Every structure is written in structure tokens, then in C-alpha cells.
Amino acid sequence: MDAFTYRDGQLHAEQVPLARIAEDVGTPVFVYSAGAIEAQYDALAAALADMKVGICYALKANSNQAVIRTLAARGAGADVVSEGELRRALAAGVPPSKIVFAGVGKTAGEMRFALETGIHQFNLESEPELELLNQVAAALGVVAPVAVRFNPDVDAKTHAKITTGKKENKFGIEIEQAKAVYARAAAMANIDPVGVAMHIGSQLTDLEPYRAAYRRMADLVRGLRAEGHDIRRVDLGGGIGIDYSGDHTVDLDAYAAIVRDEIAPLGAELLCEPGRLLVGNAGVLLTRTVFVKQGTAKRFVIVDAAMNDLIRPTLYEAYHQIVPVAEGASESPHPADIVGPICESGDYLGKDRPLPDVAEGALLAIKSAGAYGAVMGSSYNTRLMTPEVLVRDGDYAVIRPRPSYEELIGQDRMPDWLSPQQDATTPVRARGAA
Known part of the structure; x- marks a missing residue:
């Protein structure tokens, strides 16, 4: 539309x-069209309908409450990367059971709030994060649902500042380390490793990197299952691009066909996290x-x-x-x-x-x-x-x-030594100076 x-x-x-x-x-x-947001959500939902993929809107694209609520009313969940975004999603009416918490730098306080809220899952980005999340969950007496985000080392062929799926990027756990991290998570009393996740970048208009990454994801799932792990969820990430120039539009049915070929046969619960695509x-x-x-x-x-x-x-x-x-x-x-x-x-x-x-x-x-x-x-x-x-x-x-x-x-605050009467031309002596 x-x-x-x-x-x-x-x-x-x-x-x-x-x-x-x-x-x-x-x-x-900024002027937004509610009808255009709804039409784009409906188009993606229709393309993925036969696979029952849960759509979690990536708030980082546009976190205005009215935009979030417009999508939540359509059935969208939320993909958040901070406590602030989590609070925005909740305030806009997104159920905690539809919220995924991603991001490489979750703090103990953010983890605690998300666990108390009862979110759907954490997307785990590193081993230190796993250790901290287990400690926080243990202190609360709860179990944290986790999807291990692995890095497939696939070039998304997009701008260097928005690619996230190569080894030199800060995101996710390298695919060679994923099995060991998953085994470590499975051994923790306060961690429930429910699945795997990935996200290779933003503004992808060439769909072939998705096929390559999803193929590696499917191989990882099969390998983990062979080792006895119960992989119940697969998080496909987001990143589908939009038409900025007027000469190329991503075919959502073609994207859905890749998911159908590479991931759907695994029989897992599927999630995806579009942001820019929707708004x-x-x-x-x-x-x-x-x-x-x-x-x-x-x-x-x-x-x-x-x-x-x-x-x-x-x-x-x-x-x-x-x-x-x-x-x-x-x-x-x-x-x-x-x-x-x-x-x-x-x-x-x-x-x-x-x-x-x-x-x-x-x-x-x-x-x-x-x-x-x-x-x-x-x-x-x-x-x-x-x-x-x-x-x-x-x-x-x-x-x-x-x-x-x-x-x-008015957001600024003056220190007590800068009174309103202070002459701006008079030097201010440092405290403790003779």
C-alpha cells in the first residue's frame, strides 16, 4: 500500500x-500511515500463514507507543533490546508471552525485570551473558527461557554498519562454539534452552543470504537434537529490506518459500522479528x-x-x-x-x-x-x-x-556552586583550592 x-x-x-x-x-x-503499517503486517502474515510464524515487531525501528499498539492490535509481539523498549512494549499492550529480549549487553537489572515480567524468551548472545542470566534467575527462583543466538558467518551483502551475521560482528555466538554453549546452558538449573536464534543483518534485499544462513541453522538444530537436546523453537531474526529507491521490492512470498524449504521441516515453533519492513x-x-x-x-x-x-x-x-x-x-x-x-x-x-x-x-x-x-x-x-x-x-x-x-x-540541572547570580566572567575556583 x-x-x-x-x-x-x-x-x-x-x-x-x-x-x-x-x-x-x-x-x-514525521507523518506515519496506520493503514500502510497494517497492510505491510498483513502481507507478511499472509506469506507466512501456513507455517504459523509468530511475528515479533522489532521496536528499535520505531518505538512510538501508537505504532506499537497499531501492530499489537494486529497480533504482533515485540522484539526488544533494552529494558526501556520492554517497558514500551508492555505499556502499548503487548503481552509478555509475545516478547523476545535480544541484544549483546543485557544488564542484571534488565534481566531481573524481564524475568519478573515473564517474557517469552531471551536471545542469548554470549557465554558471560549465560552465566549472569543463570545467577539472576536463581536469585529469583525462576527458570529463564533461552534461545542461543548463533552467528552463521554469512555475508548479508548490506551496509557494513548494519550487518550482524559475520564472525567479525559483535552479535551472537560463533557457530563452531554453539553446541558447547548449548550444552552448558542445558546443564544449568535455572536456564531452559528452548531453541536457537539468528539475525544476519538489516535491509536485506537479496534473499540468498537467508537461504545460506537458514541452511546452517537447520544443520545446527539437527546436530543439537542428535546430541539429545529438545529444540522446540527457531527464531529466524528479521532484516528484510524495503524499497527506498522505487525500483526494487522484496518478494515476501519468495522469502516465505526459503523458510518453508529450509526451516519448516524441523517442526519447531517459529518466530521472526521484522522492524523496518513494517514501518x-x-x-x-x-x-x-x-x-x-x-x-x-x-x-x-x-x-x-x-x-x-x-x-x-x-x-x-x-x-x-x-x-x-x-x-x-x-x-x-x-x-x-x-x-x-x-x-x-x-x-x-x-x-x-x-x-x-x-x-x-x-x-x-x-x-x-x-x-x-x-x-x-x-x-x-x-x-x-x-x-x-x-x-x-x-x-x-x-x-x-x-x-x-x-x-x-529544563532537563539540565545546575550544581550548587553555580548560583543564578554567578557572574559568568568571574573564574570559579575549584573546591579545595587555596
Whole structure:
């Protein structure tokens, strides 16, 4: 479902003109389509339906409460990587029995909270984590359900910063060590090793790495079962990519066929953990042009959104389509760099883009911004965090408001030696100094 289409010359989110949201809420602003989120979830669920795969939404893609609840109402569980995300999932109505806790650095406090909550499983990432989890579970008098996440050493053929399935990555346990770790887990009184897990990376558009990794996973399961272990669950991970450029869409039926061929014959309970796939193309970042600066070598379209709002272009060299909200602004698009006001050369949203002539005040929409946009945002340069809006049909609601400067600055606290009357030009002597 493409929720962002032109009607009467204006780009809409479902039935709501984006210009109306910009006028009411201000810019920059993230706008999400509830219908697009639901349609993408339904498409994945339909492709996997015959295998009864549990879908646990990866909150790290977009952890707004309204987005989580939209998916939970559809039947989704949650994949979390921190106590904060776990609390968000619970607050949004995800049952503990549908929550998977992943991540390489779980603390004792996070483990304790998750065990007290009664989550579905921990995805185990290392032997030290196993030892600590056993200690925490023993102190609580409970047994921790664990899936050992192994690293299949498969190249996901994606960006180096978002690949997770090779030996040089920090994630998971190397496949050569997996059997020994599993045996150690099985010997612990407060650990129930229920299965195996893997996740080889994010934004995969080539499906062959999945086939290679799942084949290794199936071999590992068969080997563990031959040694007497009861492997009841297989966690497939996530990472299925989305179409950022408009010329390639991942075939979900083709992905399901790989799962059907390689994993389904094991007869285990199956889980998967999509994030970007469900929300990425369901959102745009709406921004307004501040200035247009024509240099001798470049045309710069300076907008009010910046790298603190959407860091993906400068962090991952990521591509997002950028289009005018008003259709037909010019018949002759020509290259421009779309940049923000932050004092960094890396503050850009797109480079050398064919963009029509745009006037100061014109609105632009940065597409495919529903994943890893707002969640990675910051207040760098003391810029206000970007609000979020959710659209359904002809209605919309602000689901995270823009804070005020008073609220942002009010988070700081002055030490007692810096009184409001302190003259900023007077040196402050260190405590204990003569």
C-alpha cells in the first residue's frame, strides 16, 4: 500500500493533505500511515500463514507507543533490546508471552525485570551473558527461557554498519562454539534452552543470504537434537529490506518459500522479528525550505529538517527519495543538495538530487522515514525533537508532541556552586583550592 499519493496536485498521507499537517503541527514533522503499517503486517502474515510464524515487531525501528499498539492490535509481539523498549512494549499492550529480549549487553537489572515480567524468551548472545542470566534467575527462583543466538558467518551483502551475521560482528555466538554453549546452558538449573536464534543483518534485499544462513541453522538444530537436546523453537531474526529507491521490492512470498524449504521441516515453533519492513515505507519526514542558495558548483536547498531528525543519510550513506509536496512545481528538475541548518558538513538529507525549482517556504517530503528516523533523533545544536503524527483515513493525531525550549533546557540541572547570580566572567575556583 502506497499511502503517500498526490491528489489535486498535493501530496497526501492517506486522505490527509500533508500541507495541512505542516500548517497545524509545524515542520519538521514525521507523518506515519496506520493503514500502510497494517497492510505491510498483513502481507507478511499472509506469506507466512501456513507455517504459523509468530511475528515479533522489532521496536528499535520505531518505538512510538501508537505504532506499537497499531501492530499489537494486529497480533504482533515485540522484539526488544533494552529494558526501556520492554517497558514500551508492555505499556502499548503487548503481552509478555509475545516478547523476545535480544541484544549483546543485557544488564542484571534488565534481566531481573524481564524475568519478573515473564517474557517469552531471551536471545542469548554470549557465554558471560549465560552465566549472569543463570545467577539472576536463581536469585529469583525462576527458570529463564533461552534461545542461543548463533552467528552463521554469512555475508548479508548490506551496509557494513548494519550487518550482524559475520564472525567479525559483535552479535551472537560463533557457530563452531554453539553446541558447547548449548550444552552448558542445558546443564544449568535455572536456564531452559528452548531453541536457537539468528539475525544476519538489516535491509536485506537479496534473499540468498537467508537461504545460506537458514541452511546452517537447520544443520545446527539437527546436530543439537542428535546430541539429545529438545529444540522446540527457531527464531529466524528479521532484516528484510524495503524499497527506498522505487525500483526494487522484496518478494515476501519468495522469502516465505526459503523458510518453508529450509526451516519448516524441523517442526519447531517459529518466530521472526521484522522492524523496518513494517514501518519504513509507512512514514515521511515533512520539512520546509528555509533558503535556496545557488553557488558556482552547487545548488543548496536549505530546509528546517536536519541530521538530528534523520541521521541515516550521513551515518549510513542512505538514500531517501525527496519530493515536493506541491506537484508540478517545475517542469525542469535539476540537481540540488538538500541540507539542514546544523553546523556540520555531514548535515545533509540528499545530495545531487533532481529537484524542481522550489521557493523559500515550499514543503518537501523525505520518503521511507518511518524506520530509524524519530528513534535515532537527538536535540543536537539544541534543536527541538521532531514531533510524530499518525494518520488514519481522513483523520490524524499528534502521537509525540514537539517539546518547548523550556522543557528541553529544563532537563539540565545546575550544581550548587553555580548560583543564578554567578557572574559568568568571574573564574570559579575549584573546591579545595587555596
